[in-house]
Amino acid sequence: MSLFDAPIIDFEEGWSFVHKRIKQLQDNLEGLPDTHLSSEDYIMLYTNIYNICTVNHHNYSEQLCENYTEVIHEYITSTVLPSLQEKKDELLLRELLRRWSNHKTMTIQLSKFFLYLESDILSYRRLPSLPETSFLSFYNLVYDRLNRQVMEAIVSMIDRKFVGEIIDETLVKNILKFYLEIGERTGKEEPKQFAKTMMMKANITFYMHVEASE
Structure with missing residues (x-):
């Protein structure tokens, strides 16, 4: 049975x-056993999302977008923040850096699952892209909350x-790269300006080659 006669x-x-x-994908990022997603899981995920958006007489795409945002927030608040708040x-x-790397991986994987919603629904309605929503969630819930403490740690190391x-x-190079990346991915200038300021403060060629990954 194809997607179109589901x-x-x-x-x-x-x-x-x-x-x-x-949740299985998130558990896999946490290193939990027996959480690998099979190729069949990927197909069924895409199929279910496609069906929710198109096969039903009532289109649930907007509710699906809201649920997508909620599941990102839930993961950050229940897992990511607790792992950061006790560290200095x-x-x-x-x-x-580990959490940011995991978040990027999760965002990329979720973009594959929600490909139909992203390309045919959100772009048509001019809503924020799903990756943008995901990265803004990390910015608002993690970056904003811990930024002062992180900045102080960076400045201390350079001093x-x-x-x-x-x-x-x-x-230091990698954390400055993080600041550039999150600025690029969210359209926020403040983290990029901080990274550039720290590069100038360090006055070391090593730091001047830090670039945001594409």
Whole structure:
């Protein structure tokens, strides 16, 4: 049976399947066992989302967008923030980079699941893209909350470099790259300006080659 002759499904039934697989993806990012998504899971995820958007007599695309945002927020508040809030200094920076990497991976994977919603629904209605929604969620819930503490840790490391201490320069480079990336992905200038200021403050060629990944 193809996507186009799939039966009408109830929204709650379809979303329940989608939600469980998203949770499975998040558990996999956390390193939990037996959480790998199979190729069949990917196909069924796309199919359920397609059916929710098109096969039902009532189009649930807007509700699906709201649920997408809610599941991102839920993951950040229940898992990401607790892992960051108890850490300080370099441990905080390392965990932030790990969480940002995981968030990018999750966003990319979810974009594949929600491809139909993204390309044929959101673009037509001129709503924010799903990746933009995901990255803005990280910005609002993580960056805004921890930014001062992260900035202080970065400045402290650079100041220690100036007085002759050996620091993890790769860590500084990567955290400045994070600031550039999140600025690019959310359209926010403040993190990009901070990264550029820190590059100038460091006055080291090593830092000047930090670029946001495409």
